[in-house]
Amino acid sequence: MRYATASTSYDYLFHEAVFIDIASHAWKRVQLKNIFIQKIFMFKSWKSVEPYLLVTPQTLVFLLFLVFPIATIFIVSFWEFTGYSMTPGFTLDNYRNIFTSQVSLATYLNTFKFVGLVWFFTLIIGFPVAYFLAFYIDSLRWQIILFLVCTIPFWTSNIIRMISWIPFLGREGLLNKLLIGIGLTQQPIDIFLFSDFAVVLAMVHLYTLFMIVPIFNSLMRIDRNLIAAAEDAGASGFQVFKEVILPLSLPGIAIGSIFVVTLTMGEFVTVRLMSGGQAASVGYLIRNQIGSLQYPLAAANAVILLIVTLAIIFGILRTIDIRKEL
């Protein structure tokens, strides 16, 4: 059965040699150790391999669907492109383009503005809601029902949500009619819709849930005895909140903030629809570049966006130890 070429037959011989080596080694071992010890040894080696086998599928999925695409984006960000095609190569033009352009600077600043505002409003709305759910609602059933109420914004598609804001916020919408009706304004107010205000409103409406859930979770874990102890020690309601509840809910706030920040940083659909295409965000910029086939430029922007977002998350994690939560 040797119709292989010279080199493969050499490989074959080599493998055979290794095999013989291993075999003789094993034979010696059998001679040296009794069967019982060897069985224990085999059991132990299985035990040490088992966790690796168990994480293998997850790792493969992770590599294939996360690491590989990001690596591809990173590589493409150095490619060159013409109006309609991209060519492999190495150029820093895409990055130079981004760092020297007033537009990208303005776009990033605008995105940070959205992130800051959305984060602030989701927090000041989300915290009281979570607090209410955790401390004032005793029955689990009602907690679940009220949680479901919080998810209502997710029951409709983006486009329907956008359309449904028009009759409410629009020039002839309910809000303007109300304001004119009670005499607060003579002219309908335009900035309710197709404006930064509308973008922030829609995102707060959407993302407050992501703040509520982790904060609720950390509030539920607070040992009620701590509160009782603080009260016994003479703390006022505000002091209990400031010295006990707030510090213990910080990990929840941090996790909620990570959700809100990452979601808002990459947001483009809401920005486009609610601003009527007039406001820019990094996500929308990337989407526009992809739409006009400028993949390398879009990839470079995506890499920068990823780095900036990771830096913010890193900052949050440095400030607050979320492991207390886990």
Added chain:
Amino acid sequence: MAKITRRQLLRTGLAAGAMVTATQCARGTPNNPAPGPTVNTNQIKDVTLRFIGTGVSQINEIRQKAEEDLGFKLEMRALSTEENNQIAITQPGQYDVFDGEYFSLPLVVPSGNLQPVDVTRISAFDKIVPIFTTGELYNGAKVNSSQGTAPHRVMFLPDQESTEFAPEPTNWATLIPFQYNADTLGYRPDLVGREITSWGELFNEEFRGKTSILDIPSIGIMDAAMVVEALGLMTFGDKGNMTREELDQITQILIEQKRAGQFRAFWKTFDESVNLMSSGEVVLQSMWSPAVTAVKAQGIECIYAPLKEGYRAWGGGIGLSKNLSGIELDAAYEYINWMLDGWVGAFLGRQGYYSAVPENAKKFMSQAEWDFWYEGKAAAEDMIDPFGTKLESAGAVRDGGSFDDRMGNVVVWNSTMDEQTYLVQKWNEFVAA
């Protein structure tokens, strides 16, 4: 030594299965069989042609009728203009037939993903409106000297292998046209209160915060060019192929208008433009013909204004993927011939689009429909769109009048410019400003 475990058996079996599947794929799948020498006409029933196109033309009624008449299957995917181009250029394996616009061709054709259409196999080719072939509609028509990516500039290739456009008609076509129209501004007469006759009105302070423009660079820039030219703010060497300086200047003007609050919103899809108009958020905006009819169908007055500077036009057609061959290619040619035969032209005509072969479309339209849509005469009866909605009452006249009045007054087409990358960059600046 040669003990086969269950695991090994499974592994070998799976590998063998995968290999068999892989070789089958290389030989051709049922949907996309590899080229074979035998052409059996009965096999055409097994053919499925995969279309990609914009939502405007990927219509179920057309698919059903085509399947009924032709005997093979069509699979349609409705995409945005951008996605359509992206897939055409980067995913040639995903489609058999490209249903796209002429201004996409300077991007798509260099990719080499389309194969030229042999016009000798298209029976009605000689009857196609000359806008697409010679570029001349009738003597003295404005459209004869229109700027931009006019269909006749990108209609032909010198030979079967070429990816560069031929200056005059040859036997190899890029797309076979089937629909086109002259676009203009639409407005709400009830909210505007007077007649709009110039593109310049889009920047009129009277409508501050109540106008909208189309956020697709190749189209929006042409509307903007019509506006600034009408107002005398700028002159262009060639609107359809602006220089960097011209793009800088026009973007600057657009940004000033945006900062002054002239625009209520920008729209990207058909539905958005309908919503903006019917809700009254916008009273004057660049629009597409079926969007105007959709607003009217809601019982709201909307005029598709004939403007003194002329129209911006677009044209769409069918192109063939380079992957098509054998019986699929034959099926695709059958589809094209069917498409020009008139039923499709009449169907789309009832929405306001024009057919590439009007005389064929006429066969499938009533006299009243033909008179209204093509001749610009008062409707002898109520005009009903292809989906059964009443668009116009008897007595109404089409905005802009007859085919010759409308298409003859086209001065500019949707354009892909030499400075396309720069245009997109400047357009993003405008959106971000």
